[in-house]
Amino acid sequence: MGYRVVVVGATGNVGREMLNILAEREFPADEIAAVASSRSTGMDIEYGETGKILKCKNLEHFDFVGWDIALFAVGSAATEIYAPKAAAAGCVVIDNSSLYRMDPDVPLIVPEVNPDAIDGYVKKNIIANPNCSTAQMVVALKPLHDAATIKRVVVSTYQSVSGAGKAGMDELFEQSRNIFVGDPAVANKFTKQIAFNVIPHIDSFLDDGFTKEEWKMVVETKKILDPKIKVVATCVRVPVFVGHSEAINIEFEDEISAKKAQSILREAPGVMLIDKREDGGYVTPVECVGDYATFVSRVREDPTVDSGLVIWCVSDNLRKGAALNAVQIAELLGRRHLKKG
Ligand SMILES: NC(=O)c1ccc[n+]([C@@H]2O[C@H](COP(=O)([O-])OP(=O)(O)OC[C@H]3O[C@@H](n4cnc5c(N)ncnc54)[C@H](OP(=O)(O)O)[C@@H]3O)[C@@H](O)[C@H]2O)c1
Numbered sequence: 001m002g003y004r005v006v007v008v009g010a011t012g013n014v015g016r017e018m019l020n021i022l023a024e025r026e027f028p029a030d031e032i033a034a035v036a037s038s039r040s041t042g043m044d045i046e047y048g049e050t051g052k053i054l055k056c057k058n059l060e061h062f063d064f065v066g067w068d069i070a071l072f073a074v075g076s077a078a079t080e081i082y083a084p085k086a087a088a089a090g091c092v093v094i095d096n097s098s099l100y101r102m103d104p105d106v107p108l109i110v111p112e113v114n115p116d117a118i119d120g121y122v123k124k125n126i127i128a129n130p131n132c133s134t135a136q137m138v139v140a141l142k143p144l145h146d147a148a149t150i151k152r153v154v155v156s157t158y159q160s161v162s163g164a165g166k167a168g169m170d171e172l173f174e175q176s177r178n179i180f181v182g183d184p185a186v187a188n189k190f191t192k193q194i195a196f197n198v199i200p201h202i203d204s205f206l207d208d209g210f211t212k213e214e215w216k217m218v219v220e221t222k223k224i225l226d227p228k229i230k231v232v233a234t235c236v237r238v239p240v241f242v243g244h245s246e247a248i249n250i251e252f253e254d255e256i257s258a259k260k261a262q263s264i265l266r267e268a269p270g271v272m273l274i275d276k277r278e279d280g281g282y283v284t285p286v287e288c289v290g291d292y293a294t295f296v297s298r299v300r301e302d303p304t305v306d307s308g309l310v311i312w313c314v315s316d317n318l319r320k321g322a323a324l325n326a327v328q329i330a331e332l333l334g335r336r337h338l339k340k341g
Helices: 013-024 076-088 115-123 132-148 161-181 212-224 258-267 319-336
Strands: 003-008 029-036 044-046 053-055 069-072 092-095 126-128 150-159 230-237 244-252 271-273 294-301 308-315
Touching: 003 013, 003 076, 003 319, 013 029, 013 044, 013 161, 013 319, 029 053, 069 076, 069 319, 076 092, 092 319, 115 126, 115 319, 132 150, 132 212, 132 244, 132 258, 132 271, 132 294, 132 308, 132 319, 150 212, 161 230, 212 230, 258 271, 258 294, 258 308, 308 319
Parallel strands: 003 029, 003 069, 069 092, 092 126, 150 230, 271 294
Antiparallel strands: 044 053, 150 244, 244 308, 294 308
């Protein structure tokens, strides 16, 4: 006997990718429901490449009783209304929004990093999925932290427009086309022109001048990996459709050479080291699309601190940054708690 799984936000960037990944990984599901807003009711949704078509249901009227797991990807406003209803109906919620990430009664999980923390899900029947930039960063940091204890991280991100949902991808496409034909590049989703430009601003501004996206990288890294690690981030939107990149400076308690770090990263779960120190011997976002891995390239020793490394880290934000991580959490939940069969 398999699971009954609901994908909430099934018409969105992350929701569609969750369906693809559930199918690709042959998640043991007896039944899958595709759910979104009333705008999408009755729409045909493909269940990956299985040939199976799901009819989209309206979240407003969906009854979660009898369903085992709900993968939510609908944004915080709808999550706030419907996730507690699903959880109260006995269906475990794995949520992609930022709503529950810092709730002390909700585990924030990256299966390669802190799998044991999942046991805390019983308090609310909810598990949170981290921000896309945090997820790939902690996968790369974890094996290095185990080897030499990270003290401080300075990260600059280069985040693709798909991180802002379907509307973000549409805006990059429209603006690029308009510029080519001499029409004005109107900004609706982003605060400035994104085509042929970069924007050092993701999510809202906080009182200290940092943005909420930057704050999320700090607090989520502490919650998932180690509260003692100091993190400072600059998050930048770039005109790339899918795939987030990060330049990460890491300072350690103990000595660690670039060579040692490369050999650790080569064996680390979820990491793919591509570091040839020659033209093209590194990964760019275009190459990571559709992949599961967090790619690490350009591992160097930082000569400006006692023990430090600089790395380049790239991953598919819709996969490891969202949908893949959510499905991995569902798999972990199945192995540890919701055994079937
Ligand atoms: N994209 C990423 O890299 C990423 C990474 C980590 C986390 N997340 C989070 O994942 C969530 C979804 O992101 P996305 O990129 O997939 O956004 P998206 O492409 O804009 O899709 C949004 C989805 O939510 C549904 N929805 C919106 N309001 C709803 C409502 N009131 N009731 C029911 N369904 C509703 C939409 O349904 P309709 O089509 O019917 O409108 C659609 O399926 C967000 O919380 C986001 O922060 C995204």
